[in-house]
Amino acid sequence: MNTIKHDVVVIGGGPAGLAAAIAARKSGCKDVLLIERDKRLGGILNQCIHDGFGLHKFDEALTGPEYAQRFIDEFNSLGIDSMLSTIVLSVDGKRNLYVSSRKSLTRIEAGSVILSMGCRERTAGAISLPGTRPAGIYTAGAAQNFINLQNIMVGKKVVILGSGDIGMIMARRMTLEGAKVEAVFEILPYPSGLARNIQQCLNDYDIPLYLSTSVIEIHGKERVTGVTVAGTDKNFKPIPGTERHVPCDTILLSVGLIPENELTRGAGVQMEARTGGAGVDDTFMTGVPGIFSCGNVLHVHDLVDHVSDEASLVGEYAVRYLDGEIKPPESYIKIEPQQGVRYVLPQKVSGMRDFTLSLRVTTPSRDRAVWVKDGDRKVARKKMIRLHPAEMIRINIKKEKLQGAKVLEVSVE
Amino acid sequence: MRLYKKIENMEKQYDVCIIGAGVVGNAIARELSRYHIRVAVVEKESDVSMGTSSRNSGVIHSGIHYKPGTVRARLNVQGNAMMSHLCRELKVKIQYIGKLTVAQDEEDIQTLHSLKEQGEANGVPGLEILDAAQMQKIQPGVGGIKALLSPSTGIICPYGLAIGLAENAHANGVDFYLSHEVSHISANGHGFRVRTAAGADLSCSVLVNAAGLYSDRICRMLGITEYSIYPCRGEYLILDKRLQGSLNVLVYPAPRKGGAGLGIHLTNTVDGNILIGPSNEYVDEADDYACTAQIIELLKKEGHELLPWLSTSDFIRNFSGLRPKQMPPEVKGFKDFVIESRKDVPGFINLVGIESPGLTCSPAIALMVRDMVAERLPLREKSSFVAERPGRVGFFHELPPDEQAELVEQNHDYGEIVCRCEQITRKEVLDAIQNPLGVRTVAAIKYRSRAMMGRCQGGFCLPRIVEILQKDFGYRPEDYILNSAGSRLFAGSVR
Ligand SMILES: Cc1cc2nc3c(=O)[nH]c(=O)nc-3n(C[C@H](O)[C@H](O)[C@H](O)COP(=O)(O)OP(=O)(O)OC[C@H]3O[C@@H](n4cnc5c(N)ncnc54)[C@H](O)[C@@H]3O)c2cc1C
Numbered sequence: 068m069n070t071i072k073h074d075v076v077v078i079g080g081g082p083a084g085l086a087a088a089i090a091a092r093k094s095g096c097k098d099v100l101l102i103e104r105d106k107r108l109g110g111i112l113n114q115c116i117h118d119g120f121g122l123h124k125f126d127e128a129l130t131g132p133e134y135a136q137r138f139i140d141e142f143n144s145l146g147i148d149s150m151l152s153t154i155v156l157s158v159d160g161k162r163n164l165y166v167s168s169r170k171s172l173t174r175i176e177a178g179s180v181i182l183s184m185g186c187r188e189r190t191a192g193a194i195s196l197p198g199t200r201p202a203g204i205y206t207a208g209a210a211q212n213f214i215n216l217q218n219i220m221v222g223k224k225v226v227i228l229g230s231g232d233i234g235m236i237m238a239r240r241m242t243l244e245g246a247k248v249e250a251v252f253e254i255l256p257y258p259s260g261l262a263r264n265i266q267q268c269l270n271d272y273d274i275p276l277y278l279s280t281s282v283i284e285i286h287g288k289e290r291v292t293g294v295t296v297a298g299t300d301k302n303f304k305p306i307p308g309t310e311r312h313v314p315c316d317t318i319l320l321s322v323g324l325i326p327e328n329e330l331t332r333g334a335g336v337q338m339e340a341r342t343g344g345a346g347v348d349d350t351f352m353t354g355v356p357g358i359f360s361c362g363n364v365l366h367v368h369d370l371v372d373h374v375s376d377e378a379s380l381v382g383e384y385a386v387r388y389l390d391g392e393i394k395p396p397e398s399y400i401k402i403e404p405q406q407g408v409r410y411v412l413p414q415k416v417s418g419m420r421d422f423t424l425s426l427r428v429t430t431p432s433r434d435r436a437v438w439v440k441d442g443d444r445k446v447a448r449k450k451m452i453r454l455h456p457a458e459m460i461r462i463n464i465k466k467e468k469l470q471g472a473k474v475l476e477v478s479v480e
Numbered sequence: 481m482r483l484y485k486k487i488e489n490m491e492k493q494y495d496v497c498i499i500g501a502g503v504v505g506n507a508i509a510r511e512l513s514r515y516h517i518r519v520a521v522v523e524k525e526s527d528v529s530m531g532t533s534s535r536n537s538g539v540i541h542s543g544i545h546y547k548p549g550t551v552r553a554r555l556n557v558q559g560n561a562m563m564s565h566l567c568r569e570l571k572v573k574i575q576y577i578g579k580l581t582v583a584q585d586e587e588d589i590q591t592l593h594s595l596k597e598q599g600e601a602n603g604v605p606g607l608e609i610l611d612a613a614q615m616q617k618i619q620p621g622v623g624g625i626k627a628l629l630s631p632s633t634g635i636i637c638p639y640g641l642a643i644g645l646a647e648n649a650h651a652n653g654v655d656f657y658l659s660h661e662v663s664h665i666s667a668n669g670h671g672f673r674v675r676t677a678a679g680a681d682l683s684c685s686v687l688v689n690a691a692g693l694y695s696d697r698i699c700r701m702l703g704i705t706e707y708s709i710y711p712c713r714g715e716y717l718i719l720d721k722r723l724q725g726s727l728n729v730l731v732y733p734a735p736r737k738g739g740a741g742l743g744i745h746l747t748n749t750v751d752g753n754i755l756i757g758p759s760n761e762y763v764d765e766a767d768d769y770a771c772t773a774q775i776i777e778l779l780k781k782e783g784h785e786l787l788p789w790l791s792t793s794d795f796i797r798n799f800s801g802l803r804p805k806q807m808p809p810e811v812k813g814f815k816d817f818v819i820e821s822r823k824d825v826p827g828f829i830n831l832v833g834i835e836s837p838g839l840t841c842s843p844a845i846a847l848m849v850r851d852m853v854a855e856r857l858p859l860r861e862k863s864s865f866v867a868e869r870p871g872r873v874g875f876f877h878e879l880p881p882d883e884q885a886e887l888v889e890q891n892h893d894y895g896e897i898v899c900r901c902e903q904i905t906r907k908e909v910l911d912a913i914q915n916p917l918g919v920r921t922v923a924a925i926k927y928r929s930r931a932m933m934g935r936c937q938g939g940f941c942l943p944r945i946v947e948i949l950q951k952d953f954g955y956r957p958e959d960y961i962l963n964s965a966g967s968r969l970f971a972g973s974v975r
């Protein structure tokens with residue numbers, strides 16, 4: 068088998084991988100290789116033909132492919148190497164990769180590795196939906212692929228389970244293509260997608276969204292014929308007497324995204340249960356030296372703009388690692404999510420550089436502040452009018468504020 | 481779109497017709513394909529092995545659980561012993577990983593001793609009672625004070641075996657009538673006419689009833705009314721491969737009085753997943769494969785107790801199978817297999833109540849049925865019989881890297897991964913699409929290639945497989961069928 072060497076190897080050519088590769092190149096590394104299993108760059112953005120990308124970064128509402136194209140153009144103009152239609156089969160802790168393409172199976176020795184493999188959708192099995200298993204059950208993203216990329220209509224009378232963004236976007240898309248979307252059912256008492264999508268994808272098309280309601284059984288032996296839904300209590304258990312039957316021929320699931328970390332685990336990287344991604348420090352380096360992570364594989368982002376920003380930093384750090392400038396400190400300052408906070412990222416920092424703290428809250432609330440404290444000392448505070456689990460919060464923290472700190476506690480108060 | 485390969489001239493004469501293409505029917509067909517006789521298998525579903533044979537634990541039992549002298553005990557031990565050779569011929573995955581039956585108290589220990597005695601009387605090899613320390617060596621962390629080790633217990637890919645048997649039988653001349661539900665049978669003293677709902681009209685001198693959950697209905701078509709089947713559902717959860725290393729051997733609790741099955745437990749599969757199940761509830765319909773909220777919850781609870789480090793994203797799918805029980809819910813318990821050559825209906829070989837361990841017994845059942853056929857028809861061996869099925873055992877991704885690299889050079893379709901979770905290549909998907917039985921469903925691709933069976937359940941590869949079927953095989957949106965004529969995947973083109 069052929070073995071080749073590269074300084075920085077980026078796995079995945081979505082917005083995270085593209086921005087990371089571009090940043091690595093711009094930081095002076097001439098030997099950057101990006102590997103993408105699809106035949107084109109752009110990642111999941113290729114099938115997101117709706118607009119709303121880039122509002123933060125470019126102050127413009129671009130479609131997914133348009134947003135991706137800006138990065139692909141820059142990637143190409145910098146002459147960065149890429150291998151398309153090539154899948155990374157495994158990575159080990161010494162940064163050896165096995166990759167497969169139609170041409171050959173190849174071993175790659177990498178100086179540093181950037182993991183940017185994105186995420187996958189949670190399935191019916193993962194949420195253990197009771198009932199039969201007929202044709203007509205799709206994840207919203209798979210339906211999006213069929214409709215937008217293959218001109219195939221998945222069904223005519225649709226129920227959407229889960230109020231994730233992709234589900235809402237598909238509710239609108241299916242309606243525009245002549246399907247009847249009966250309703251969106253969400254088991255939580257609040258929607259899990261962005262407020263703007265509820266307005267633009269559901270309200271504007273008179274598609275009802277039922278909160279604290281779940282599908283409790285699927286019906287149909289060959290093709291879906293309907294679902295039974297019921298109201299749910301605080302513990303997400305169906306409330307007896309609230310069951311009703313909703314006829315439909317299609318169920319789309321938008322019940323969450325799972326970072327695609329099989330390669331990461333294979334490399335021996337320590338994972339974080341709260342994010343589903345690798346544990347990282349303020350350089351986005353995982354527990355394995357020289358292996359970095361960014362984008363949806365690290366934690367699920369709501370906005371691609373943040374993915375690009377995060378990944379740009381990671382590209383630079385991966386190069387600085389090669390130059391010997393990044394070494395783990397003697398001891399880290401831990402960052403811990405406290406009351407009202409679902410997760411924080413990074414989970415530990417060196418204290419030697421400024422960083423952006425990303426976090427999500429556990430429940431929606433209004434007029435609160437996010438506090439970052441070192442014991443009783445205030446390190447940072449961000450006042451917010453509206454806090455929602457669907458919206459990632461970012462707080463910039465200066466290194467001066469970290470002197471002497473051991474543990475930073477993050478809470479909503 | 482046709483669901484099955486068209487067989488010209490639907491009026492056909494056979495020596496033997498077998499109703500049902502489960503593992504039992506297929507094993508019989510494959511055994512009979514060694515001889516100079518004309519054999520047909522008639523199956524109501526669009527593919528072989530769509531019933532109980534693909535909905536079970538996939539365990540090759542040792543034979544400790546059944547009373548000496550029963551048909552079941554004898555065929556279990558015999559079938560277990562035949563399986564490794566058979567799997568080598570058919571390129572089916574099997575692993576003899578052994579099983580611990582674990583005792584928690586003194587009473588359980590007594591049970592272990594009687595199981596050992598019973599097993600030895602049945603001819604089960606290598607049984608040993610282990611103390612706690614010996615158990616820990618084999619399976620660290622296992623609870624319990626003593627265990628019975630049965631080293632001949634194995635795991636197998638159950639649909640792999642059923643499909644392998646069918647494809648090999650087909651290669652040796654057996655006709656398969658798929659999507660043909662037997663609706664009428666008439667007997668005339670020296671033979672049978674078998675008609676199907678889809679219009680096939682077959683005649684044969686020997687008729688074998690291997691219809692599983694429907695075997696009582698086939699009996700009734702011939703005026704035999706003494707059998708009834710009571711479907712008893714077993715639900716399972718499938719766990720992510722991530723947990724593969726958690727289990728080295730099968731671990732079952734010692735059976736306690738009043739239990740109808742072997743209890744909910746963990747079972748590893750040959751492809752690296754773990755099953756939690758099966759449960760035990762009688763249902764009314766022989767095709768009621770629905771999973772229920774109560775059982776799912778129960779299985780999850782058991783799962784968390786047995787594997788405390790389980791997380792919610794480790795559950796990748798649930799499914800259920802139906803045991804063809806001969807005992808009604810009021811009575812419960814086991815009844816021996818019925819495998820009989822009927823005196824009142826000459827030429828009718830009748831199999832009823834082939835529940836667990838029917839998968840293990842299948843090759844031995846086939847020999848028994850062959851001997852019954854031989855009483856009615858002269859069986860002369862064919863020199864043209866080919867026992868070996870082409871291909872290799874296991875998947876491309878299980879080969880050593882250098883061998884993989886070489887194969888990719890020879891055939892570039894091996895270099896393209898279509899199913900990311902299971903790392904199934906385009907070559908393997910193409911082979912499954914062009915399967916020898918000519919089954920054209922999406923489920924057929926799934927059971928043969930393992931694509932769509934991983935943690936994302938086809939979220940990634942179904943769109944890719946659809947694209948392959950469209951570009952290379954000319955499928956239109958309305959041609960995609962999950963498993964039966966009414967199970968269309970799509971509503972048409974967008975525009
Ligand atoms: C359907 C949908 C709608 C969205 N809508 C919006 C929106 O309106 N506005 C907004 O701002 N954001 C939106 N987002 C979020 C945004 O698109 C994502 O946050 C962003 O695409 C994540 O980028 P990524 O690079 O981490 O992942 P991806 O874009 O998923 O890229 C990962 C890439 O890695 C490749 N890969 C994975 N594993 C391997 C391997 N082993 N070998 C080789 N390659 C591999 C994949 O093929 C893929 O191309 C949406 C996301 C989705 C899924």
Ligand SMILES: Cc1cc2nc3c(=O)[nH]c(=O)nc-3n(C[C@H](O)[C@H](O)[C@H](O)COP(=O)(O)OP(=O)(O)OC[C@H]3O[C@@H](n4cnc5c(N)ncnc54)[C@H](O)[C@@H]3O)c2cc1C
Nearest residue numbers: 500502503504524531533536539662692714837838839840
């Ligand atoms: C939950 C569960 C767990 C089990 N675990 C194990 C185990 O671990 N080990 C083991 O050895 N055994 C196990 N078994 C038992 C084993 O699965 C069965 O004994 C075996 O699969 C039976 O095979 P079969 O071919 O008789 O039946 P089936 O697979 O049901 O085949 C019968 C076929 O007949 C067809 N048919 C029915 N009516 C008609 C008709 N009118 N016309 C045409 N075709 C018709 C059906 O469609 C079906 O395909 C288990 C069973 C269950 C339910």
